Amino acid sequence: MEAAKQLDELLSRGVRQFVVCGGARNAPILTWVAQIEGAEVYHHFEERSAGFFALGRTMVTGEPCAVVVTSGTAVAELLPAVIEAYYQRRPLVVLSADRPERFRGTGAPQAIEQEELFAPYTDNKLSFWEGLGPLHLNLPLEEEENLGPPSCLEEYIPTVSSFQVATLAQWLQKGIFRGLVILVGGLDEQDREEVFYFCQNLAVPVLADATSGLREALADLSLGDADCLLSENPPGKVLRIGEVPIGRFWRDLETLVEVEVFSLTRTGFSGLARESELVIGSPARVLKGLGEVEPVGDVLELLPLSRQRTHRINELLEAFPDSEPGLVRELSLFATQADSLFLGNSLPIREWNDFAQREQPMTLVRACRGANGIDGQLSTWLGTSVEEGEAWALVGDLTTLYDLSAPYFLKQVTNEKRVLVVLNNDGGRIFERVPRLSEMNAQVQTWMTTAHGRNLAHWAEMWDLGYLKIRCREELDALDNLSDRMTVIEVIPDSTQTADFWARLKQK
Numbered sequence: 001m002e003a004a005k006q007l008d009e010l011l012s013r014g015v016r017q018f019v020v021c022g023g024a025r026n027a028p029i030l031t032w033v034a035q036i037e038g039a040e041v042y043h044h045f046e047e048r049s050a051g052f053f054a055l056g057r058t059m060v061t062g063e064p065c066a067v068v069v070t071s072g073t074a075v076a077e078l079l080p081a082v083i084e085a086y087y088q089r090r091p092l093v094v095l096s097a098d099r100p101e102r103f104r105g106t107g108a109p110q111a112i113e114q115e116e117l118f119a120p121y122t123d124n125k126l127s128f129w130e131g132l133g134p135l136h137l138n139l140p141l142e143e144e145e146n147l148g149p150p151s152c153l154e155e156y157i158p159t160v161s162s163f164q165v166a167t168l169a170q171w172l173q174k175g176i177f178r179g180l181v182i183l184v185g186g187l188d189e190q191d192r193e194e195v196f197y198f199c200q201n202l203a204v205p206v207l208a209d210a211t212s213g214l215r216e217a218l219a220d221l222s223l224g225d226a227d228c229l230l231s232e233n234p235p236g237k238v239l240r241i242g243e244v245p246i247g248r249f250w251r252d253l254e255t256l257v258e259v260e261v262f263s264l265t266r267t268g269f270s271g272l273a274r275e276s277e278l279v280i281g282s283p284a285r286v287l288k289g290l291g292e293v294e295p296v297g298d299v300l301e302l303l304p305l306s307r308q309r310t311h312r313i314n315e316l317l318e319a320f321p322d323s324e325p326g327l328v329r330e331l332s333l334f335a336t337q338a339d340s341l342f343l344g345n346s347l348p349i350r351e352w353n354d355f356a357q358r359e360q361p362m363t364l365v366r367a368c369r370g371a372n373g374i375d376g377q378l379s380t381w382l383g384t385s386v387e388e389g390e391a392w393a394l395v396g397d398l399t400t401l402y403d404l405s406a407p408y409f410l411k412q413v414t415n416e417k418r419v420l421v422v423l424n425n426d427g428g429r430i431f432e433r434v435p436r437l438s439e440m441n442a443q444v445q446t447w448m449t450t451a452h453g454r455n456l457a458h459w460a461e462m463w464d465l466g467y468l469k470i471r472c473r474e475e476l477d478a479l480d481n482l483s484d485r486m487t488v489i490e491v492i493p494d495s496t497q498t499a500d501f502w503a504r505l506k507q508k
């Protein structure tokens with residue numbers, strides 16, 4: 001199909017958000033985008049960042065967002081964002097300009113094998129695309145091609161997919177031995193209320209990730225950070241709702257094969273390499289369809305044990321206030337003033353889950369848990385928070401170093417009050433939590449943690465961002481007076497206190 005026709009069809013599929021990147025080959029597409037009435041257009045020079053920002057737009061709007069790139073390696077830069085979109089099932093669209101077919105395989109300038117470059121992660125033809133994952137349209141264009149003005153064809157109405165609630169209803173009502181536990185992973189905003197009432201009505205213990213938006217609201221049923229308690233006292237059944245849960249217990253389920261697992265997920269990924277059941281659909285829609293359910297069986301008596309553990313954690317956070325967990329707890333008190341929070345992969349999302357305050361609800365908490373990458377996190381965050389007033393992110397230092405050009409987007413977001421908290425523990429300290437690391441030789445440990453000894457002051461200055469360095473709890477008071485522009489809060493935890501905190505938590 002000719003390029004102009006494909007682009008018009010894309011409009012009929014509701015594509016109105018674009019992130020465009022510079023280049024000559026894609027100039028006809030840029031000219032075409034500029035003529036679309038009511039289009040929301042962002043721009044960046046770096047395609048990797050553009051791809052993640054576009055992913056962020058799809059995450060919050062539920063609508064497709066197209067990235068427009070020129071030919072050559074520019075297209076390849078989008079692979080990480082496409083993969084993340086695939087595992088999150090987001091409608092990220094890649095519009096790549098290509099040199100005409102006769103150039104394929106010739107080695108001519110900026111001519112690479114672009115056709116189906118992202119297979120198996122994308123649909124490559126509009127007719128196959130249901131808007132539930134990424135799409136790649138590769139458009140061969142002649143040097144002076146004119147795509148003409150956009151014309152919107154008849155609106156495409158997608159078929160609403162059906163789902164099966166009966167299997168879930170039966171599973172819930174089958175006898176429960178050693179209790180049922182609900183694990184709530186990341187949820188889209190529109191699913192949260194229904195999931196909340198479902199958990200309240202069932203009144204069984206719940207482990208809710210921060211990205212569910214229900215971590216604090218379900219505090220009464222919550223097992224706190226009881227991942228280890230669950231692994232030691234496994235329930236008979238686990239119902240997972242939403243994204244794949246973050247904590248250790250989910251991974252342990254891989255070998256706890258006697259625990260029956262049922263996943264209710266929008267993405268359709270079971271998240272386990274063992275046998276489990278699955279229903280695919282928006283959690284809110286499925287739970288509405290389910291109606292009232294009364295599970296039979298015992299209720300697992302884990303809540304008192306988890307309360308004791310929470311008490312112990314609180315004591316340790318007080319004893320080691322400048323440790324990484326101690327500073328995360330304190331930061332979580334300040335972060336309640338934000339409209340939204342983005343959590344970077346690695347330790348930030350885990351430490352927030354386990355140690356952030358539970359009194360004040362934080363409902364808009366997001367993360368990229370599709371492929372768990374540490375790349376593109378700042379760009380995704382800025383893409384998700386375009387319309388928000390005060391948006392916070394908490395990420396690691398290596399995660400930040402991956403995405404240094406993200407602030408280019410700042411001038412394009414409605415409100416610039418952004419607070420980027422970087423936990424700078426000098427490298428990938430999550431690997432210190434891997435039990436095997438201490439037994440490895442020093443050279444391998446260095447390769448894994450990649451300490452760099454850098455700070456972000458000059459990077460902040462380069463992008464004209466506010467900058468604060470925080471080394472202890474008292475210094476966090478400065479967060480009460482943040483300006484309206486973006487501020488980088490570089491938090492440098494006390495490594496001795498951090499090590500002592502973890503060592504003491506391990507002791508029974």
Ligand SMILES: Cc1ncc(C[n+]2csc(CCOP(=O)(O)OP(=O)(O)O)c2C)c(N)n1
Pocket residue numbers: 345346347348372373374375395396397398399400425426427428429430431
């Ligand atoms: C793109 C990508 N590369 C590598 C990894 C493997 N990885 C997981 S966590 C991590 C270290 C992260 O370091 P940092 O952002 O400083 O956070 P910390 O571990 O200190 O919390 C790495 C390299 C990954 N998840 N994604």
